[in-house]
Amino acid sequence: MADSNFIDYVKFCSRSGAGGAGSAHFRREKHVPKGGPDGGDGGRGGHIILRGNSQLWTLLHLKYRKHVIAKNGNGGEGGRRKGKDGADVILEVPLGTVAKDAETGDVRFEITEHDQEVVLTKGGRGGLGNDHFKTSTNQAPHYAQPGEPGIEEWIILELKLLADVGLVGFPNAGKSTLLSSISAAKPEIGDYPFTTLVPNLGVVPYRGDKSFVMADIPGIIEGAAEGKGLGIRFLRHIERNSILLFMVPVDADSIKKEYEILVKELKKYNPELLDKRRILALSKSDMLDEELMEEMKSDVPEGVDYLFVSSVSAYNLDRLKDLIWKAIVE
Structure with missing residues (x-):
């Protein structure tokens, strides 16, 4: 998953088609x-429509x-012939895409299922022909x-990764190494901060035919919520994860x-992130x-399930997967 290919934020002008005019025709x-x-x-x-695509x-x-423009509807014709509807524009997006109003920041909707379709910008209605306006006194x-005019608006699409487990930790805590050890994902790994510049997803096989999805989120630093480091850009990906796996290396000061x-x-x-189930993995325990x-153990926080693990020697990785699976099932 190359960092240049991972885009989780786009902004564009969405313009729906205008409705066609009704016809004032006489037989x-x-x-x-x-x-x-x-x-x-x-x-x-x-219409401008978003459609979920799991691929x-x-x-x-x-x-x-930067501009997505739908076609206008055609005008009505004599003989009560309705004008042709303007062609819709369908934008395929990954699951976990959130559509927002660019001016207000309000969330419109979220795409979470394959083939789910939601109208983003509605096309204008076609005008009624004069056949609708005849009365006994006005024959x-x-x-x-x-026809109604189309709508022009600026839209923001944000992607929040859909995963069962989100890895949370400081840079260089061993998150990418863990993901590469227990799944087929091959994130970039290096002995320096911010090796991971984009989120990585890995499918973790578990005891036969079972599996769960784990997301390696770029490292958080103190002050990430205020925009420091890379953390703020990727914190939204953690919102979708049902379980948060905190990783703290055993060589940390505390x-x-x-x-x-x-x-x-x-x-x-x-604050809602703290309602999620938390597990603490104490990495680099092979030393x-x-x-x-x-x-x-006296320096381990209370009230959280924890395990000493090592991705290099595979120490306790099976027990960690057991703990994660139990939390997912619960």
Whole structure:
């Protein structure tokens, strides 16, 4: 998953089609010189529609599409013939896409299912033909409705990854190494901060035919909720995860303090994130013996399930998967 290909934010101008005008036509045939009104209705303007596609994982295909314009509806015709509707424009988006009004920031809707379709910008209605306006006192109306204009608006699409487990931790905590150890994902791994610049998804096989999806989110730093580092850009991806797997390396100055900073950043960004089930993985434990692990338990925060793990030696990885699966099922 190359960082240049992962786009989770796009902004574009969405313009729906205008409705066609109704027709003010009168029936004129060889043997009917003064027939009544028979003007048809105008066609509807084209909608801009979003459709979910489970095969997509990025908004890259919309990055350079700054204007999305639907066709106008055609006008009505005599003989009560309705005008043709304007062609809709369907934009396929990955699951987890949120549509927002660019001016107000209000969330319109979210796409969470494959083939789910939602109208983003509605096309204008077609005008009514004069056939609709005849009455007993006005049998020959010479007017018809104009079509409604289309809507032009600026839209923001944001992608929030759909995963069962979200990895939360400081840069260099071992998140990418864990994901590469227990899934087929191959994120970039290096011994320096911010190796991961984009979220990575991995499917983790579990005991036979079961599996769950894990997302490696770029590292959070203190102050991420205020926009420092890379964290703020990717914190929204954690919102979709049902379980948060916190990763703190055992060589941290204080396990408890590092965990509390991570929790604080999530709370500042969105307090609802703290309602999710939390598991703490103490990474890089291959450098510890049983005695050291016992000593370090006093520095582990209370009220959270935890395990000493090592992605390099695979120590306790099966137990970690058991713990995660149990939390998912519950």
